[in-house]
Amino acid sequence: MKKRSSLHIFFSVVKALLLREIQTRFGTQKLGYLWALIEPMSTIIIFALIKEALHPNGMPGISYPVFLASGMIAYFMFRNIVIKSMDSFTANKGLFVYKQVKPFDTILSRYLLETNLHFIIVLVFLFIGWYLGLDIECKNILGVLTAYIWLSLFGLSLGILFAVLGFFFENFKKIIGIMFLPLYFMSALFYDVSSLPPVAQKILYYNPVVHFMEMIHGNYFYGMDTKFVDYNYMLIWTIVPAFVGLWLYKKSERKIIMS
Template sequence: MKTRSSWQVTCAVWHAMFMREIVARTMKDRMAWFWMLAEPIAMISLMLLIRTIVLGRSNMLYNAEFVPWLIVGLLGFFLFRENMTRSIGAVDANKTLFSYRQVKPVDAVLVRCFLESTLKSFIFLLFIAAGVLLDLKLLPDLPLEAMFVWLSLWMFGLGIGLLLSVASGLVPEIGTVARIMAIPLLLLSGVIIPITMLPTFLHPYILMNPIVHGVETLRMSFFERYVTLPEIDLMYMWYWTLTMMALGLMLHIRFEMRLKEA
């Protein structure tokens, strides 16, 4: 029998785990696809209602139409959030597979994050297609930059997910706190409220949040004339991404046996 290389074994493991995850994610609950689409639609409808009541029917927001501005921000944030929160349970959900020595806890996190990014990208494409049919400005002005920023938000979510998957495996309460933090992060990341509307003295604190840089850069790639804070810098988010990924991978190596036995 021909011996497979380490890379071939890893690819086979990832493929098998991906098929297992995608069936569990999309077929276990007959309403799974509905909820994937219903959440952003419900959030967008709610924000439109609030904006109409509070600010009237003005459709422009810093040289960007409000509905596309909100859709881009929400879906960019959801991409990060799903990678962060769903990584927390990835190790426990695949614990029965660790009896095979080829399967590592980190594989479960990587595969689940790849699946989440694939699903969120597909949903984003559906929103873009619907936007074109409804005559909404949802085609990016800078498509290559938009794809790179989308990838950057996914990588940042993956970095945080790698770290939290180990931390929550060792201390389960950390996972609970991380899931709760997803709600205030939505409010503090410029997803719903434009950061330029906030008081000037708050800007330095808001800009410490790397998600803000990713979401605002994604909007700038969709709306070329969009006005935001000049301090927005995607590289700042990448510094966080690389740090979190390195730390997360080191923790997975250090606590691999603890995660398998926990």
């Protein structure tokens, strides 16, 4: 038999893990893949109705349901990448008896599942928006796509770091899970940051997720811009956790496999 290269083995393992993740997450549910649409859709409907009832003219020239969808789908993708990555070692530890399977492969398979799933969700929502007659015209599709991909990589970098820390400190995962609740309301998903008082703007811009949301909204809507987006700040938040996470993983890989 022809000996397979290390790269070929790596791709085969990631593909197998990806198919296993799909079967585990959706194969046992009655509604299957529809569950992935229920959370963002229900959230968007609820907040759109609240906004319409309280401030029907709050964002002139911008379709508020589209504004919600463009940010929320990206945020849910980011959140799920981080949360699912933290549990990847524990959920797949039985597979580490096979020398071909590395802990990092389990993180990568979950990352690929979440990114592909949420890009499909984006296409579904665009079709729904078109069908309902909403204004889904995008100012700069390349800029929005870049923001989505960059945000997914930011989630991956945090996921790697948190996966290693969470494996050795169980309470760490609980703390991160709790932190996502206030982050949900402090990431410019429901509002335009420029509409807030200067003091609130200054505080929120310490949150890197806000910069990604501003990048998405600023490139999507003609009535918004990206002048407040700090790309260097986003780059630091993407590279530093990835570097630290990979370094800790390299130091801990054997312990993770043997535990």
